[in-house]
Amino acid sequence: MPAFEYVALDQNGRKKKGVLEGDSLKHVRQLLRDSGLTPMGVEITASVQKEAKQFSFLRMFGKLRPMDLVIFTRQLATLINAGLPVEQALSTVAQQTNRRKARSIFMSVRSRVMEGHTLTTSMTEYSATFDDLYRSSVAAGEQSGKLDIVLDNLSNFLEKNYDSRRNVESSLYYPILLFTCAVLIVGGLMTTVVPTIVEVFDQTGQALPPATALLINVSEFLRSWTWLILLTSVVSLIVIRYSLTIPPIRLWWHRIKLGIPVIGWFSRSMNATRYANTLSILGSSGVPLVDGMAIASAVVSNHWIKRQLEGAAEQVSEGTSLNRALEATKQFPPIFVHMVASGEQSGTLDLMLQKSSEYQQKDLERLIATMVELFRPLMLLIMAGIVLLIMVAILLPILNMNQMGLS
16 A cells, blocks of 8 residues: 555644555545544655656556456456455455556556545546456446456456467467578578679689579679668558558558458458457446447457448447348358347347357467468478579589580
8 A cells, every 4th residue: 555644633732743554645534533633734655656657657558468457357356256345355456466567557446446436437547458348347347236247257258368369479470480580591592602602603704594693683682782672671661550540541451451362351250259259248247239339349450340330330229130230241251140140039149249259269260270380381382492493593503514524
C-alpha cells in the first residue's frame, strides 16, 4: 500500500506528524480518526509521488504481457468466488506478483475501487491493458452479480487466445530463420566468393559461357549497389507503412487482400475466429447482442470485414437475425453461418459461437502447420537450386579450359 504523510491533532490539541500506509487519502483520514487523531493535512509521500510519475507513462501506453493478464484474471476470479471483497482480492493478487509494473497497475485499480468507483471504471485508466472487451465483460459481471463466473470465462478466453498466438508464432520461427540464413548465404557467395573466383577467368581472356557472364553481372551489381538496395527497401517499407495509415488506402488494400488465394482465406478464418470468440464471451457475460457485435467488430483486424460487420450490427438492431446479417457480409464460411443459425433456433447461440470459433481455430492451425511443413523443403530446394546454378556457372569455364588444354 502507498504511504501518506500526515499532520494531525491529538486529544490535547498537540500537532503530530508521521507516515501512515493506506489505500487512499480517505482511508488514511479514517485510520487517523480511529486512532483518536484529528487529521489536519494528508498527502502522499514524495517517494510515492516519484513512483507515480514513473508510472504515468504506463497509464497511457503501458500494457501487461498477455500471460500476466491471464494469471491476474484467473486469480481474481478464484478469490472473488471464495468470497473475498473485490478490493481485498485485488490487493492479494498485487502482492502475489513479483512484476513491478503489474503490481503498480493492480494497486492503482484497487485504490480507485476503495474510493468508491466500480471495478470497470477503475480499469478504464489502463485501457491499454484492459481493452473494451475486458471492461465490457467485467461491467456485465458487476451488473449481474456474477463477476466471478464472468472473470473465469474471460480468463479461459484470454488463455485460449494466448496459446493460439504462441503456437502460430512458434511455428513461424523456423521458416523465418531458414529464409534469413538462405539470404545471407547466397548474398555472401555472390559478394565475396564469386568475385574472387571470377578474377581467375578474367585473366584467361576467353569468352565466358552465358551462365558465368550472368553470374558475374549479378555479383558486380550486388557489390556496387548493395547500399541502394538496402536504402530502397527501407524507404519502400516506410512509404508502405505510412500509406496503410491513410483510411481509404488501408480499406482498399484490405479489400484486395481478401481476394488473394490462401491469404484471403487465412484472413477470413482468423477474423471469423476472433469475432466468434469475442461475441461468445460477451454473450455469456450478459452483454446484449447488438452491443456485443459492436465490441466484437473492434477486434477484427481487416478493416473491410470490420465495415461489413458494422453494417451487420445495424441490420440486427433493426430486427434481422444474426445468421442472415453475417451471411450478407459474405465474409464468413458457410459452416460458421449455419452453426450460428442453429444456435439462434435452439437458444444456444453463445455455445454455438464458441464451438464455431474452436472449429475455425483448429482449421486455421492445420493450414498454418501444412504451410510451414511445405515451406521447409521448398526453401531447401530453392537454396540448393541457387547453389547449383552458382557451381555450374563456375565449373563451365574450368571445363572449357580443360578441353582447350587437351586439344
